[in-house]
């Protein structure tokens with residue numbers, strides 16, 4: 241089937257879905273994208289984009305867009321959340337470019353989403369359909385039929401499920417994948433740096449490792465804002481589908497009892513926190529979990545991961561590039577193309593999921609393990625923090 245006749249329908253207009261549309265558009269493939277929300281929106285929080293991801297975004301022409309809104313910190317530093325001591329450092333900045341051929345960026349989710357949306361709109365090859373919630377999907381040998389909540393039916397040759405952690409597309413292709421609460425809660429805040437005392441402002445990425453909690457902060461929105469996330473262990477809120485809850489700052493401060501004063505001061509200086517329960521699925525075990533005939537899953541719909549390697553959006557963006565590659569390969573039929581996508585992506589996604597989980601255990605270590613972690617970090621610093629197999633690309 242010639243590319244111009246291939247009908248690709250993407251479900252979900254988050255970072256994964258928009259990037260799929262952008263990557264397909266860059267290969268001359270038109271896309272229909274349905275998004276359940278009536279307007280495109282992203283909550284106020286930050287995202288780190290490592291060189292493997294920035295390289296792809298720059299390849300789609302987003303370099304100057306990133307320059308305008310992202311930050312490119314020179315350093316990642318790891319500090320003990322108890323003593324405040326610097327345990328290890330990884331130089332980013334020019335070193336990332338020299339070693340991995342692309343920059344290491346931090347960006348507000350809303351800025352990245354707006355950048356992707358603007359790029360998709362100026363490409364002009366994607367039909368964006370808001371207020372269109374997927375309700376039902378079926379497929380036969382020739383096509384997929386998609387029904388939205390308003391009863392409208394659409395046919396496509398290929399459907400990409402980019403509808404996030406609670407994916408409804410996934411409900412039709414896998415019955416063995418219900419997200420479970422991880423036991424971890426993320427308190428998130430974005431604060432204007434100008435509103436913070438001088439000593440609490442920062443232009444680098446800092447990770448604080450404690451017993452049973454950790455915190456990460458970095459600049460976003462051209463450096464004007466500081467994104468702060470503190471991850472603690474605790475009980476799940478009642479409504480697990482709603483990931484953005486009002487958070488009680490007193491509860492957060494109680495988790496940080498005994499923490500270094502610089503971290504306590506930062507947390508005390510921020511009044512408004514949002515609380516996100518972190519949920520996950522078992523790690524991907526085979527290509528069969530990503531492709532089902534003419535339907536494929538990508539991003540959080542396929543492989544949600546704990547944020548401790550800062551790669552959830554990154555892996556969605558890599559998935560998008562792989563999908564555009566296979567869908568634009570002329571000799572591949574639709575089903576074979578999605579199978580190849582799944583074969584290409586599943587191992588790397590599984591490896592990142594596993595590494596992220598392991599990082600969580602290390603970041604929250606207690607007792608003798610915490611002592612060993614801090615000692616190893618002080619001895620090996622950069623070697624432990626650098627991840628060449630990841631930052632070098634898939």
Ligand SMILES: Cc1cc2nc3c(=O)[nH]c(=O)nc-3n(C[C@H](O)[C@H](O)[C@H](O)COP(=O)(O)OP(=O)(O)OC[C@H]3O[C@@H](n4cnc5c(N)ncnc54)[C@H](O)[C@@H]3O)c2cc1C
Nearest residue numbers: 252254255256276288374403404539540550551552553554
């Ligand atoms: C605390 C925290 C920190 C993080 N930090 C980082 C980081 O530093 N770096 C990084 O790379 N990642 C990070 N992540 C992960 C990242 O945010 C996610 O992996 C990424 O946003 C997933 O994108 P997605 O497009 O797959 O899903 P989503 O962003 O969930 O988008 C899904 C879209 O589908 C739509 N949708 C849902 N159901 C339907 C339906 N039935 N019909 C139509 N549309 C539908 C939704 O409205 C939404 O727009 C972090 C996550 C958390 C929680």
